Amino acid sequence: MAATVVTITSGKGGVGKTTLVANLGVSLAMLGRRVVVIDADVGLRNLDVSLGLENRIVYDIVDVIEGRCRLRQAMVRDKRLSELFLIPAAQNRDKSAVKPDDMIRICDDLKENHDFVLVDSPAGIEEGFRYAVAPADRVLVVTNPEIASVRDADRVVGLLEAAEMNPPALVINRIKPDMVRRGEMLDIPDVVELLAIDLIGIVPEDPVILASTNRGQPASLSPDGSMAAHAFHDIAHRLCGEDVPFQAIDEPGLFSKLVRLIRMRGDGR
Amino acid sequence: MPGKMGADSDGISIKGISQGLLLVLGDGEWPERLDALTTRLNDNPHFFTGGQLALDVGARALSIAQVETIRDLLSRHRVSTWALFSEDSGTQAAVRDSGLVATLETPQSRAPRTPVESTEVRVSDSLVQRRTLRSGQNLRHPGHIVVIGDVNPGAEIIAGGDIVVWGRLRGVVHAGALGNEDAVICSLDLAPTQLRIAQLIARSPEEHRKRPQPEMALVRDGQIVAVSWRNR
Numbered sequence: 001m002a003a004t005v006v007t008i009t010s011g012k013g014g015v016g017k018t019t020l021v022a023n024l025g026v027s028l029a030m031l032g033r034r035v036v037v038i039d040a041d042v043g044l045r046n047l048d049v050s051l052g053l054e055n056r057i058v059y060d061i062v063d064v065i066e067g068r069c070r071l072r073q074a075m076v077r078d079k080r081l082s083e084l085f086l087i088p089a090a091q092n093r094d095k096s097a098v099k100p101d102d103m104i105r106i107c108d109d110l111k112e113n114h115d116f117v118l119v120d121s122p123a124g125i126e127e128g129f130r131y132a133v134a135p136a137d138r139v140l141v142v143t144n145p146e147i148a149s150v151r152d153a154d155r156v157v158g159l160l161e162a163a164e165m166n167p168p169a170l171v172i173n174r175i176k177p178d179m180v181r182r183g184e185m186l187d188i189p190d191v192v193e194l195l196a197i198d199l200i201g202i203v204p205e206d207p208v209i210l211a212s213t214n215r216g217q218p219a220s221l222s223p224d225g226s227m228a229a230h231a232f233h234d235i236a237h238r239l240c241g242e243d244v245p246f247q248a249i250d251e252p253g254l255f256s257k258l259v260r261l262i263r264m265r266g267d268g269r
Numbered sequence: 270m271p272g273k274m275g276a277d278s279d280g281i282s283i284k285g286i287s288q289g290l291l292l293v294l295g296d297g298e299w300p301e302r303l304d305a306l307t308t309r310l311n312d313n314p315h316f317f318t319g320g321q322l323a324l325d326v327g328a329r330a331l332s333i334a335q336v337e338t339i340r341d342l343l344s345r346h347r348v349s350t351w352a353l354f355s356e357d358s359g360t361q362a363a364v365r366d367s368g369l370v371a372t373l374e375t376p377q378s379r380a381p382r383t384p385v386e387s388t389e390v391r392v393s394d395s396l397v398q399r400r401t402l403r404s405g406q407n408l409r410h411p412g413h414i415v416v417i418g419d420v421n422p423g424a425e426i427i428a429g430g431d432i433v434v435w436g437r438l439r440g441v442v443h444a445g446a447l448g449n450e451d452a453v454i455c456s457l458d459l460a461p462t463q464l465r466i467a468q469l470i471a472r473s474p475e476e477h478r479k480r481p482q483p484e485m486a487l488v489r490d491g492q493i494v495a496v497s498w499r500n501r
């Protein structure tokens with residue numbers, strides 16, 4: 001069966017797309033899926049660092065597009081998981097080097113031999129966003145529970161709707177339960193109600209993430225080592241079609257009540 | 270009272286078509302028509318600025334230079350022209366040469382995917398949209414506008430007539446945008462970022478209201494007030 005191409009995008013920068021892609025890639029591979037993650041942020045590449053693969057890069061996506069290498073040559077195998085590959089972005093070019101048709105062609109080439117292709121979209125809604133969503137079967141929109149990022153996510157969802165793509169699914173990232181309790185952070189029902197798309201993941205703020213990014217060791221490698229890792233694994237399960245209840249990331253009470261109010265569908269169809 | 274429909278005292282009329290606004294220039298000498306258009310643009314800046322317009326110049330024979338002149342005039346008022354319609358075939362050729370659309374083919378429906386059959390229904394001078402407006406999306410219409418859905422922050426609605434949002438109104442709204450202070454704005458949850466009626470502006474109070482209730486905004490004694498529907 002052909003791979004599912006999932007583009008992870010957000011509008012706003014810095015909300016956690018790359019971290020999500022790295023960790024989702026790891027989680028899916030740990031579930032036995034054959035995964036390719038593509039860094040589509042040409043000019044500002046980061047996915048290689050999150051995966052700790054930056055000194056294994058020989059070719060990048062622009063080399064593939066411009067015919068200087070074959071697709072397989074640009075695929076960097078993960079040092080820990082044999083079924084996880086990275087296609088890095090070019091650091092010395094910019095987004096004009098890639099067109100939507102290029103991405104569609106690359107993903108078509110990958111579809112036969114893999115189960116998931118995850119595309120790490122650049123921030124924004126311009127050409128980088130456009131070529132990153134072009135090949136997508138599904139789109140995940142990542143937001144933080146704060147007004148500016150929800151505003152941008154809404155814009156992105158509007159653009160995807162106008163392009164008549166399948167409705168995207170939502171990941172709310174970096175939620176801090178005490179701030180929600182104190183009314184200093186948007187709570188999940190508010191965000192879900194405004195964006196009005198299916199929720200596929202809630203990831204708590206977790207100090208483990210910063211350390212793991214710097215060390216190039218995605219937190220998902222230890223699924224029970226942190227709440228964030230657990231949340232990433234749940235998203236991976238849901239992407240595979242399983243119906244996983246949202247875990248309470250707070251002590252019983254406030255958060256679990258909120259979570260039970262939220263409608264969710266595992267496969268998003 | 271709805272926004273102005275039919276030719277007004279300056280001979281110009283504005284209609285809503287499925288692609289947006291259509292401005293019918295009316296009869297008269299070309300230079301005088303350009304003056305009337307300029308005055309109209311100056312009188313209602315917010316209604317037109319930043320939008321797209323189609324023009325109908327009737328049976329006039331226009332040269333490319335004249336097409337460009339009217340296009341530049343609109344562009345100086347930050348209005349972009351995408352089409353210019355005329356029965357005159359010479360004008361049509363000039364329009365095509367300057368890169369604009371000269372004839373309306375079957376209007377394309379740009380309905381986005383929603384669970385409801387149709388999102389846009391044109392009934393006389395009202396525009397009804399059955400969808401939520403998201404950040405960055407705009408609606409402009411010379412008559413009344415009804416949205417069955419929410420209007421999210423970052424969305425904008427500009428109507429010559431009334432605005433009714435059967436949902437949560439959190440974006441920017443401007444009713445009576447062609448100068449009608451009798452226009453009203455109604456919503457199940459009136460919480461816009463900015464609200465205007467004719468030339469008056471109001472901002473929502475800063476504090477987050479507890480329970481949303483249906484409200485109507487209107488002009489009373491020269492000021493915009495919001496009255497709860499229950500206690501109106």
